[in-house]
Amino acid sequence: MQYKGGGDWYSNPTSVPNLVAFCNENLGTRIDEEVPYVEVGSPALFNYPFVHMTGHGNVVFSPSEARNLRTWLEAGGFLHISDNYGMDLFVRKEMRKVFPDLEWVELPFEHPVYHAAYDFDAGPPKVHEHDGDASKGFGLLLDGRLVCYYDVECDLGDGWEDYAVHRDPEAVRRKALEMGANLVTFAMKGGRDD
Numbered sequence: 333m334q335y336k337g338g339g340d341w342y343s344n345p346t347s348v349p350n351l352v353a354f355c356n357e358n359l360g361t362r363i364d365e366e367v368p369y370v371e372v373g374s375p376a377l378f379n380y381p382f383v384h385m386t387g388h389g390n391v392v393f394s395p396s397e398a399r400n401l402r403t404w405l406e407a408g409g410f411l412h413i414s415d416n417y418g419m420d421l422f423v424r425k426e427m428r429k430v431f432p433d434l435e436w437v438e439l440p441f442e443h444p445v446y447h448a449a450y451d452f453d454a455g456p457p458k459v460h461e462h463d464g465d466a467s468k469g470f471g472l473l474l475d476g477r478l479v480c481y482y483d484v485e486c487d488l489g490d491g492w493e494d495y496a497v498h499r500d501p502e503a504v505r506r507k508a509l510e511m512g513a514n515l516v517t518f519a520m521k522g523g524r525d526d
Contacts, residue, residue: 337392347492373397410519
C-alpha cells in the first residue's frame with residue numbers, strides 16, 4: 333500500500349510476490365502473481381481483499397484517505413501492517429484517524445489468525461531483532477472481526493523477501509511465509525474467529 337509522509341512504502345519489493353508464490357504452491361490458492369501497488373486513498377483499494385503495508389518511517393493519511401481505508405475495512409478488507417522498524421509511532425497515530433474509537437489489542441496466541449493454515453502456538457515468529465523485544469501481533473477488531481493485523485518487533489515482510497536481500501536462514505524465512513499464509517487464509521475467510 334502506498335502512503336504519504338515520507339516513509340518508504342516501497343521497501344521489501346520481493347516480499348509480497350514471494351508470499352503469493354508460497355500460498356499458491358503450498359495452499360493451492362490461485363492468487364495473481366502480478367502484485368500491484370495501491371494508494372490508500374484510491375477507489376482501486378476496493379479491488380483487493382488483502383493489502384500489505386510496510387516501511388521504516390513516517391506515515392500520513394489525509395482525512396479522505398482515512399475515510400477510504402475505513403470504508404474498505406468496514407466492507408470486508410483486511411490490512412496487514414508489518415513494522416519494518418521505525419513506523420510504530422506513526423502507524424498508531426494514523427490508524428486512530430481511521431478508527432478513533434478502536435484500540436490496538438495484542439492478540440492471544442490461541443487467536444485463529446495464528447492457526448489458520450499453520451500453527452504458531454507462541455504468536456508471530458521473530459524474523460529480525462531490532463530492539464531485542466519479543467515479536468508481537470496486534471489487531472484492530474471491528475464488531476468482532478479482525479480488520480487489521482499489525483506485527484511489531486517481528487518484521488514478517490523482511491522474512492518474505494528473496495534470500496539474497498537479508499540472508500535470513502531458510503527456517504526463519506519459512507516461518508515468516510507460513511505466518512503470512514495464515515494472514516492470507518484468515519483474511520479470505522472474512523477475518524472472523526468462528
